Amino acid sequence: MAYADDTNQTSSVHMGGRVEDYLELLKPRVMQLVVFTAFVGMLVAPGGINPVIGFIAILCIAIGGGASGALNMWYEADIDAKMSRTLNRPIPSGRVTREDTLLLGLTLAGFSVATLGLATNWLAAGLLAFTIFFYAVVYTMWLKRSTPQNIVIGGAAGAFPPMIGWAAVTGTISLDAVILFMIIFLWTPPHFWALALYKKGDYEAAGIPMLPNVAGERATQNQIVIYTVLLTIAGFGPVLTGLVGWFYGVPATALGVVFSALAIRLRFAEGVEMKRRARVLFTYSLLYLFVLFVALLADVGLIRWFGVF
Amino acid sequence: MTVEQNMTEQQRADFIKRRRNRSIAIGIALAVLVAIFYAITIAKVGPDVLVRDL
Numbered sequence: 292m293a294y295a296d297d298t299n300q301t302s303s304v305h306m307g308g309r310v311e312d313y314l315e316l317l318k319p320r321v322m323q324l325v326v327f328t329a330f331v332g333m334l335v336a337p338g339g340i341n342p343v344i345g346f347i348a349i350l351c352i353a354i355g356g357g358a359s360g361a362l363n364m365w366y367e368a369d370i371d372a373k374m375s376r377t378l379n380r381p382i383p384s385g386r387v388t389r390e391d392t393l394l395l396g397l398t399l400a401g402f403s404v405a406t407l408g409l410a411t412n413w414l415a416a417g418l419l420a421f422t423i424f425f426y427a428v429v430y431t432m433w434l435k436r437s438t439p440q441n442i443v444i445g446g447a448a449g450a451f452p453p454m455i456g457w458a459a460v461t462g463t464i465s466l467d468a469v470i471l472f473m474i475i476f477l478w479t480p481p482h483f484w485a486l487a488l489y490k491k492g493d494y495e496a497a498g499i500p501m502l503p504n505v506a507g508e509r510a511t512q513n514q515i516v517i518y519t520v521l522l523t524i525a526g527f528g529p530v531l532t533g534l535v536g537w538f539y540g541v542p543a544t545a546l547g548v549v550f551s552a553l554a555i556r557l558r559f560a561e562g563v564e565m566k567r568r569a570r571v572l573f574t575y576s577l578l579y580l581f582v583l584f585v586a587l588l589a590d591v592g593l594i595r596w597f598g599v600f
Numbered sequence: 601m602t603v604e605q606n607m608t609e610q611q612r613a614d615f616i617k618r619r620r621n622r623s624i625a626i627g628i629a630l631a632v633l634v635a636i637f638y639a640i641t642i643a644k645v646g647p648d649v650l651v652r653d654l
Contacts (some may be wrong), residue, residue: 306615
C-alpha cells in the first residue's frame with residue numbers, strides 16, 4: 292500500500308491515531324442500531340440461549356458491524372472528504388491512516404465471525420460474514436457510486452442483524468426471521484431518502500448518485516411513499532405468522548399509518564417546506580423502528596412469561 | 601512506526617503517549633478475547649469440562 296507515503300498528511304498521522312479515533316472508525320451510532328435489532332431478533336426467536344453465549348453473540352455482531360464500518364471508511368475516504376456530514380471522520384481529517392483502518396477492519400471482521408461461529412453456530416457466523424462482505428464490497432465498492440438504488444441494496448446489509456440474532460438462537464432461518472429482515476430492509480430507503488432530500492447538495496458534491504439528484508425530488512417522494520406503505524404492511528407480518536399478538540399489532544399499525552401519512556404529506560411539499568417535512572420524516576423513521584422493535588419484544592415477553600394475548 | 605528524529609520534544613511526548621494508550625487498548629482487547637473464549641468454553645461444556653475419557 293502506498294498510502295502511508297502519500298504527502299499531504301499532517302504530523303498527527305505519523306504519530307498514529309488516538310484510541311478514540313480508532314473507535315470512531317467502528318461507527319458507534321450505527322452499531323447501536325445493529326446491537327438493538329440483533330438483540331430483539333435473538334430474544335423473540337423461539338427457544339432460549341445461554342445468557343453468556345447470547346451476550347458474546349451480540350458482541351460479535353456489534354464488532355462485525357464495526358468492522359464493516361471501518362472497511363467502508365477505508366474505501367470511502369475520498370468522498371467522505373467532500374461531504375460536510377462526513378468531513379470530520381478519522382481518515383479525511385488526517386487522524387488515522389487508510390492502511391491502519393483497513394487492517395483494523397479486516398482483523399475485527401475475522402475475529403468476530405470466528406468467535407460467533409465457535410460460540411453459537413456457523414449459520415449465524417456465515418450470515419455475519421456475508422453481511423460484512425455485502426456492506427463493504429457489494430454496497431460500498433460496487434453499488435453506492437454506480438446506482439441511485441444504492442440505498443435499497445445497501446439496506447439489506449443493515450437488515451441482517453436481527454436475522455443473525457435469530458439464527459444464533461435457532462440455528463435456522465424461518466419466515467419470521469425473513470419478516471424481521473424485510474422490515475428493516477423496507478425501512479432503510481425512506482429513512483435515507485428523507486436525509487438525502489434535505490442534504491441533497493452534499494451528495495451531489497461528492498458525486499454519489501442518490502435518488503433525489505438523479506431521478507429528482509418528485510420521484511424520490513413517490514418512492515418514499517411506496518416503501519413506507521410496503522413497510523407498514525410488512526410491519527404487520529409478525530402478527531400474521533403468529534409470532535406476536537395484538538399488543539404488538541396495534542402499535543405497529545398505528546406507527547405505520549403515521550409513517551405513511553408523513554410520507555404522503557412530504558409528497559405534496561416543495562422547497563423549504565419539503566426540506567422541513569423530510570427532516571421530520573427522517574426523525575420519525577428512527578422513532579418508528581425503535582418503538583416497533585420494543586413492541587415486538589414486549590409482546591413476545593407477555594406471551595412467553597405471562598401467557599396473555 | 602518509529603519515533604522520528606526530527607520531532608520536537610512536544611511531538612515526541614505526544615507520540616509516546618498515543619502509542620502507550622494504543623498498547624493499553626490492545627492489551628484490554630486481548631484480555632477480553634481471552635475472557636470470551638474462557639466463557640464460551642465453560643458455557644458450552646459446563647461442569648463436564650472435568651469429565652473426560654482417559
